[in-house]
Amino acid sequence: MKVFTTLGREKKEFVPQEAGKVKMYVCGVTLYDECHLGHGRAYVAFDVMRRFLESRGYKVIYxxxxxxxxxxxxxxxxxxxxxxxxIPGKIKEIVARYKxxxxxxxxxxxxxxADIYPCATDHVSCMIEMVGKLVEKGFAYEKGGDVFFSVEKFPSYGKLSGKNLEELLPGARVGKDEKKKNPLDFVLWKSAKPYEPSWDSPWGKGRPGWHIECSVMSMEYLGETLDIHGGGEDLIFPHHENEIAQSESYTGRPFARYWIHNGFVKISGEKMSKSLKNFFLLRELLEEFDPRVLRLYLISTHYxxxxxxxIENIKSVANSWQRIEEACLKAEEMLGGEKVEKLPATLYFKNFQQAMEDDFNTPRALGALFDxxxxxxxxxSRGEKDAETFSLYGDLKEMxxxxxxPLPQREHLSPELEKLIQQREEARKNKNWAEADRIREILKSKGILLKDTPQGTVWRRF
Ligand SMILES: [Zn+2]
Structure with missing residues (x-):
């Protein structure tokens, strides 16, 4: 099995440190806003990798x-x-809201x-310890309550992003209120303003910088060298570059064996991001589209x-999803309940697996699935209930x-909900839009989304 690693930009045979075990760390979100499609893409991509590794028999710690x-x-x-x-109370409220x-x-x-979702504020003492060690070893320095990592002390700085110091320096500036010796040095510990949450440290009251949290928390739960470190392409520089510099200076060992980064979601050629205000919130997209359709859409492009x-492309993926769903429902009706022994994998499954073994090539894997x-x-449709048909259905379920x-299943609504949908139909016929909307909201509060189509009203759970 081959995996592309950003460090060295090459596909490499996948060999974890410990046989049968994969230690995987993926950078999570900052809890200050809702997730957009870009976040959905990243976490679906890493979820598929994890599931595939698990299907190959690895125990994955994520x-x-x-x-x-x-x-x-x-x-x-x-x-x-x-x-x-x-402010401190508000911060707690905001963090809980977006989590x-x-x-x-x-x-x-x-x-x-994930197996573990560590939060930065629960690990501050470990961060203080690591920053202290970096200062002690001469990789970092304190100035006016802030602590910075000195990039010049880490000769291979830039190895992940392919940038080098000479190239970066001319563009870098030291901000007016910054105390860095070199504009590329990055902050490990920040002195806190009076109203900000803060922790006592050898450098006075302050709080950790962003990069240090991932190094500390990944090592805390997965050890000094990870098998896979993942995140969006935008994290390569500076976030992951800085994580490497501080972690490898601290331990003297490689920080991760495979660096995996997913590409951007773009809109009219520009990156979807909060700062460009061109983003689609997942919450809104999931009110419009079936989550399985959205998931299928996201993995139809190589990560x-x-x-x-x-939007048009999601609509066409909806038709593809329907094909899968109909095949499953029909197969279940014809073959479900009948016991068959495990049959050898079909050629389609072998093609699927080969595609996934080639750097998780989901578009190719989906090609095999649709074949x-x-x-x-x-x-x-020919009513063939033989071993080959059983094999195909078994493989489809596994893929x-x-x-x-989740395996598509025919779903039924409770009589009470059915009745509400009928009442809404009535209201719509009588052009009583207020009543129709009221019933729609009731159903939504019960986890049922309605969509009015030319063929009639359809519902789904969400
Ligand atoms: Zn991170």
Missing amino acids: VQNFTDIDDKIIKKSQEEAKEEKE EAYFRVMDQLNIKR RNPLDFQ LVGELNRRL LDILGF
């Missing part, structure tokens, strides 16, 4: 952090608080929960390629499981 202290969170709390003394929002959308996308976002669906449909799709 750790993903939450950044719960940071400039953006503090800024948001200032905007929402009426007085300075409310809940994160799980709501990621659970809908059927992303498996390293940019994904050019167009299988075509063949399965042909056999089902769907690896890609993170």
Whole structure:
């Protein structure tokens, strides 16, 4: 199995440190806002990798952090608080609000929960210890309550991003209130302003910088060398470059064996981001589209390629999903309940697996899946209930499981909900829009989303 690593930019045979075990760390979100499609893309991509590795028999330990202290969170709390003394309480409230929002959308996308979700504020004492060691070893220095990492002390700085100091320096500036010796030095510990949350440290009251949290928390749960360190392409520089510099200076060992980065989601050629204000929130997209369709849309592009976002494309993926769903429902009706022994994998499954072994090539894997669906449909329509048909259906279920799709099942609503949908139909016929909307909201509060189509009203759970 081959995996592309950003460090050295090459596909490498995948060999974890310990046989049968994969230690995986993926950078998580900063809890100050809702997730957009770019976040969905990243976490679906890493979820598929994890599921595939698990299907290959690896025990995967997956750790993903939450950044719960940071400039953006503090800024948001200032905007929402009426007085300075409310800020610490506000921060707690904001962090809890967006953590809940994160799980709501990621659970809908059927992303498996991480084994551990460490939060930065629970690990500050370990961060202070690591920063202290870096100062002691001469890699970092303190100035006026701030501590900086000195990039000149780490000769291979730039090895991940392919940037070098000579090239970076001319563009870098030292801000007016900064105390760095070299403009490329980065902060490990920040002195806190009076109203900000702070921790006691050898350098006075302060709080950790962003980069240090990932180094400390990944090592805490996974050890000094990770098998896979992942994140969005935008984290390569400076975040992951800085993580390497501080971690490897601290331990004297390689920090991660494989650096995996997913590509951007783009809109009209530009990166989808908060700062460009051109983002689509996952919450909103999930009200419009079936989460399985959105998931299928996201993995239809290879994770390293940019994904050019167009609503129209999601709609066409909806038809593809319907093909999968119909094949499953029909197969279940014809073959379900009948016991068959495990049959050898079909050629389609072998192609699927080969594609996934080639740096998690999901578009190619989906090609094999759709070929299988075509063949399965042909056999089902001819009423062929033989071993080959059973094999095809068995393989389809396994492929769907690896890609993170729950097996489609015919769903039924309770009579009470059915009745509400009928009442709404009545209201619509009588052009009583207010009543129709009222019933729609009731259903939504019960987890049922309605969509009015030319063929009638359809519902789904969300
Ligand atoms: Zn990180």
